[in-house]
Amino acid sequence: MDHVSLKLRTGVYGLLGANGAGKTTLMRMICGILRPSEGRITLAGQPETCEAYWSMLGYLPQDFGYYPDFTGREFLLYMAALKGLPKFRARQKSEELLELVGLTGQAGKKIKTYSGGMKQRLGIAQALLNDPCLLVLDEPTAGLDPKERVRFRDLIAQAGQSSIVLLSTHIVSDVEHIADSILMMKEGRLIYQGKWEESRGDLEAFYLEQFGDETERRDGEEKPPRGQGWQRQKPFREALTAEIDREYSPGNGTGGEDTEAETGGRQK
Amino acid sequence: MSQLGILYQYEMKKILKKKMTWISFCGVVLVMAFCCFGVLLNRYVLTDAQTGESVYYSAYERAMDRQARGEKFNGRLIDDILLREMQVAYADVQTQEQERVTDNATINVSAVTTAEVPDDPAEAERLSQQRRQYEAIYNYVRGVVGNEEVHTVDAAAFYRARQQMIRDYEHALCLTEGEQEYWRRHEAQTPCVYYWDMGVSMMLVSSRTMLALTALMIGMVFSGVFADEHIRKTDQLVLCSRHGRGMLYLAKLLASMTLAAAAALLVGGATLLSFGVVYGYGESWNAPLQIYLESSPFALTMGQGIVILLVLLLLATVLHSVLALVLSCWTRSGVASMSLMMVYTLGTLFANVPERLRLLSQCLYLSPAKAVCASAFYDARLVGGAGHYLTFWQTGMLLYPLLALGLALLGGLIYRRWQISGR
Numbered sequence: 001m002d003h004v005s006l007k008l009r010t011g012v013y014g015l016l017g018a019n020g021a022g023k024t025t026l027m028r029m030i031c032g033i034l035r036p037s038e039g040r041i042t043l044a045g046q047p048e049t050c051e052a053y054w055s056m057l058g059y060l061p062q063d064f065g066y067y068p069d070f071t072g073r074e075f076l077l078y079m080a081a082l083k084g085l086p087k088f089r090a091r092q093k094s095e096e097l098l099e100l101v102g103l104t105g106q107a108g109k110k111i112k113t114y115s116g117g118m119k120q121r122l123g124i125a126q127a128l129l130n131d132p133c134l135l136v137l138d139e140p141t142a143g144l145d146p147k148e149r150v151r152f153r154d155l156i157a158q159a160g161q162s163s164i165v166l167l168s169t170h171i172v173s174d175v176e177h178i179a180d181s182i183l184m185m186k187e188g189r190l191i192y193q194g195k196w197e198e199s200r201g202d203l204e205a206f207y208l209e210q211f212g213d214e215t216e217r218r219d220g221e222e223k224p225p226r227g228q229g230w231q232r233q234k235p236f237r238e239a240l241t242a243e244i245d246r247e248y249s250p251g252n253g254t255g256g257e258d259t260e261a262e263t264g265g266r267q268k
Numbered sequence: 269m270s271q272l273g274i275l276y277q278y279e280m281k282k283i284l285k286k287k288m289t290w291i292s293f294c295g296v297v298l299v300m301a302f303c304c305f306g307v308l309l310n311r312y313v314l315t316d317a318q319t320g321e322s323v324y325y326s327a328y329e330r331a332m333d334r335q336a337r338g339e340k341f342n343g344r345l346i347d348d349i350l351l352r353e354m355q356v357a358y359a360d361v362q363t364q365e366q367e368r369v370t371d372n373a374t375i376n377v378s379a380v381t382t383a384e385v386p387d388d389p390a391e392a393e394r395l396s397q398q399r400r401q402y403e404a405i406y407n408y409v410r411g412v413v414g415n416e417e418v419h420t421v422d423a424a425a426f427y428r429a430r431q432q433m434i435r436d437y438e439h440a441l442c443l444t445e446g447e448q449e450y451w452r453r454h455e456a457q458t459p460c461v462y463y464w465d466m467g468v469s470m471m472l473v474s475s476r477t478m479l480a481l482t483a484l485m486i487g488m489v490f491s492g493v494f495a496d497e498h499i500r501k502t503d504q505l506v507l508c509s510r511h512g513r514g515m516l517y518l519a520k521l522l523a524s525m526t527l528a529a530a531a532a533l534l535v536g537g538a539t540l541l542s543f544g545v546v547y548g549y550g551e552s553w554n555a556p557l558q559i560y561l562e563s564s565p566f567a568l569t570m571g572q573g574i575v576i577l578l579v580l581l582l583l584a585t586v587l588h589s590v591l592a593l594v595l596s597c598w599t600r601s602g603v604a605s606m607s608l609m610m611v612y613t614l615g616t617l618f619a620n621v622p623e624r625l626r627l628l629s630q631c632l633y634l635s636p637a638k639a640v641c642a643s644a645f646y647d648a649r650l651v652g653g654a655g656h657y658l659t660f661w662q663t664g665m666l667l668y669p670l671l672a673l674g675l676a677l678l679g680g681l682i683y684r685r686w687q688i689s690g691r
Contacts, residue, residue, distance in 0.1 A: 031508040033688040055510040065501030069285040074278075081274040082509035082516060126505065 001026060001036060002188040008134075012160035014175025015168040017185035018211040023168040024062055026185065027138050030166065031059045043134055055084055058132030062139045062168075064123040068112035072103050072122050075111060076129065083130040090129075097125040100155070116143040124155060135165045141174050153178050170211075172204040186210060271511060275519035282496075283489065283527055292485040296535060303477050304470065304539060305546065328546075331466065335547065338404035338464030342551050345461050348423045350405060355419055357402040360395060404464060412562050427458040433563040438648055442626050447650045450657050455565035456558055463555030467547035468570040471540060472560060475577040476641035478535050480617055482581070483588045483637065485531060487609030490524050490592035494683070495602040504688045517683045521593060521676055528589030532582045540574070557645055564645045566659070573645055576661050580644065583668040584636030588613075590672045594679035597686070613637055639664045 001022055017023045028034035030041060032048035041048040043056055066075060073094060080090030098104045101121035111119065120143060127135060137156065141149045157178045159165050166183075169175055175182065176196070182203065184192035191210065196203050283289055310327035344350050399406075410418040413429045421429070434455065438448060497503040506512040543549075553571035557564050568576070591612070595605035616637040621629040630649050632638060639660065650657035658666065 028504070028688055031504075033504055033507045035687055051510050051514070054508055054512065057508055059505065059508050061501065061504045063501050065497075065503070065505060067282065067500070067502065069282075074281075078275075078278045079505065079509065081271055081278065082506060082511050084271060084510040087274065130510075 001029065004039075004188075004190055006183070006190070006193070008164045008166070010160070010162065010164055011180035012156060012165040012167060012175075012178050013181050013183055014179030015166060015183045015185065016170065016172065016175065016207055017168075018170060021185040021211075022188040023170075023185055024138055025188075027059075027136050027166065027168055030134075031057060031136055051084075055130060056133040058127035058130060058135040058163075060123045060127040060137045060140050062142070064119060066111045066119060066122070069110055071108050071110055072098065072114070072118075073107040075122065076126055079126040080129050085130060093129055094125075097128055100128075101125045102151075117145060117148045120144055120152075121148070124152065128159065131163075133163055135159055135163050137165065138168045139170075140167065141169065141171065149174070172207050176203050184210065272515055272519055272522075275511065275516055276522050279493075279516075279519045279523035280527065283493065283523060286489070286492065288492070289489045289527075292488040293531060296481045296485045296531075297538065299481055300474075300478065300535060300539060301542070304474055304542060308546070331547070334403070335464055335466055337401055338466070339550070340401070341405060341462045342464060343461055345459055346405075346409075346423065346426065347459060350462070351409065351421060351423060351426065354402040354405045354409065357398045358406055358419065361399065361419075405462065408462070408559070408562075423459060430458070430558070430562060434565050434648075437563050437646070438565075441623050441647065441649050443648060443650075446653065447648065447657065450650060451565050451648055454567060456556060456567040460556045460558050463552040463559055463570075464550075465552045465555055465559050465570060467543045467549045468552050468555070468574060469560040470543050470547065471574050472570070472577065472642045474539055474543075475581060476617075476637070478532075478539060479581055479584060479636055479640040480613060482528075482532055482535055482585050483613040484610065486528055486585065486588045486592050487606050487613065490528070490589050491596050491605035491609060492602040493520055493524055493593055494596040495600050495605060498600040499602070503686065507686060507688065513684055513686075517680055521590065521679070524589045524593050525586050525672075528585045529582055532585035536578045536581050540578070561642060561645050565648050566645045568645065573642075577640060577644065580636070580640045580661060580664050580668070583665060583672075584640050587636065587668045587672045587675075590675045590679070594675050594682065597679050597682050634660070634663060634667060636664075636668065 004026065015023050015026070025034065029036050030048065032041070032053060035049075043053050046053040046056075067078075070078065076094035076097065077090055080094060085093060095104070098107045101124060103118060103121055103125070106114065106118060111122065114122065120140065124137070124140060127137065140156070141152055144152060153174070156165055156167060160178070160180065167175060167179065179196075181194055182192060182196045183190060184207070192206075308326070308328045308331065311324055312327065312330055313322050313324050315322045341350070406418065409421065409426060412433065413421045413426060417425070417429070434451075438451065443451075497506060506516060509516075549571075552559075553569065553574075555570045557566055557568045557570055557573050560570065566573075588609070592605060592609050595608050596602065599605045599608070616632065616635040619632060621632045623629050626649075630651075633643070633647060633649075644661045644664070647660040650659060651663045652658050
């Protein structure tokens with residue numbers, strides 16, 4: 001990360017960038033599971049390394065891990081206990097979310113028998129267990145079929161009405177319909193943030209203009225000359241000096257200006 | 269139920285659902301059963317010198333026969349009367365020690381026992397039966413005074429010889445004056461009463477095997493507790509949840525400690541029960557420890573010795589579970605932490621440090637693999653000073669929980685610093 005500064009309000013934020021742009025690193029830092037070498041992250045005044053912060057957070061990682069011998073229901077109840085939900089509330093919320101993601105019929109089956117799409121749906125369900133104020137979704141639509149993708153987008157759009165949703169992807173079509181704001185990353189830096197205005201043209205065209213070159217190189221396994229192209233990203237990961245600042249004021253849950261978050265960063 | 273209780277239940281479930289848990293536990297039970305009772309599968313043959321007829325009998329029958337004869341002396345004071353009876357029974361037996369220098373220049377001392385066989389077969393049988401009646405006493409006394417003196421020793425000389433064994437061992441252990449003074453005041457009193465001790469002595473002998481096997485089992489089962497979270501990538505979900513860094517660590521720790529304690533109790537309890545069923549304990553539970561460990565200075569009964577070893581086994585197993593957890597958290601690799609546990613267990617089991625390097629030697633011998641065995645009652649080295657000392661097993665009982673606590677705190681620090689990177 002380098003010079004990253006963000007202030008987030010209620011709504012859906014689409015985080016775009018090629019592979020290795022730093023999307024996952026930024027999300028891990030926001031989730032408090034990867035410590036930045038410099039800078040700070042806050043949510044409602046709480047730093048990202050305290051229980052109060054984590055109790056407001058929902059996270060679906062890119063590579064969603066699960067316990068293969070747990071059933072879907074057991075997994076949600078376990079995650080609910082980790083998130084500090086009382087037992088009765090945990091049961092109630094788990095059933096609600098199983099219904100929401102269409103897994104009620106398979107809730108008693110072991111997760112190792114689930115398809116990729118079912119696991120991903122279970123992943124989103126666990127992220128929503130604690131009604132998070134900040135929902136971080138790292139490439140949530142990867143591995144989903146078109147029907148499930150549409151269903152997923154609806155879920156995310158619904159969550160974005162009352163929470164901050166940070167959605168990472170390198171598939172432009174996933175975000176252009178549901179994201180209120182776009183964050184675009186390249187080589188550890190934010191190269192664009194804000195609403196995408198029609199006057200700027202097509203988002204996908206802009207994206208390809210920024211990343212097309214890198215994407216082609218990666219797909220073709222073609223190694224660029226030393227010191228050029230995507231190889232330059234490595235030093236940024238090693239010299240991580242971003243300050244990330246976040247403020248959050250819990251509102252009435254209806255969104256708008258009452259819910260606000262800020263993330264800012266600068267190199268010291 | 270509190271959140272900790274719920275998380276504890278799930279962590280127990282995670283461990284119990286692993287195939288490795290059940291495979292290693294069944295393996296420990298099978299190996300333990302074989303180590304303890306495999307010897308009973310042996311078969312012996314007795315051939316009549318005159319008729320040439322052979323009679324086969326099992327090791328179990330032989331053990332029961334010896335036990336029946338040994339138990340006849342239960343409660344008999346080892347005094348001049350008993351020693352004289354034994355010496356009369358063995359009057360026709362001569363035992364000579366033979367020294368032989370082996371290829372690697374060590375001296376082997378072997379005893380050759382010969383008996384004059386009368387021409388009359390009935391008389392020969394009577395003398396043989398007579399000797400066999402006192403075989404238990406003969407072997408015990410011979411273990412203290414040696415092969416030649418056993419035929420002439422009286423009670424005073426017998427106890428002097430035993431006292432000398434203790435002094436010699438104290439010298440070998442490099443005891444300080446304070447320690448020697450402590451043992452003058454606390455060591456077992458003489459004379460002692462004889463009891464047949466097969467069941468309890470087998471239990472004492474098996475304690476080291478139990479410890480080693482449970483340590484290996486714990487290495488296999490608990491090495492994955494944290495490593496699996498990393499391998500399955502569930503750590504990134506867990507660590508950003510409200511209780512993921514604090515309460516979850518405690519839940520994992522408590523679940524592992526509970527299961528380790530249960531495994532120790534099951535293995536220890538099953539072994540104790542099995543020896544009780546096969547050999548019985550009877551009055552030997554109250555026999556002085558010196559009936560089995562002649563040169564032990566500890567004033568304990570065999571039963572107390574077994575209880576102490578079982579408690580040490582329990583504490584050591586819990587300590588090992590915490591160690592396995594910390595290694596799992598530190599390495600984030602099940603294979604690496606399992607390997608380190610094996611190196612630790614086998615290393616402390618087979619390593620040896622000369623007693624003259626007092627501190628190093630004492631530290632090594634306080635490690636569970638060395639301490640949870642009969643030597644806990646041989647080792648007269650003490651911990652403390654200024655007249656206040658802890659014996660070997662008392663130190664172990666205090667040290668193991670403290671070490672477990674220290675390791676748990678260290679593991680907590682490592683866990684709190686756990687970062688998700690490089691995937």
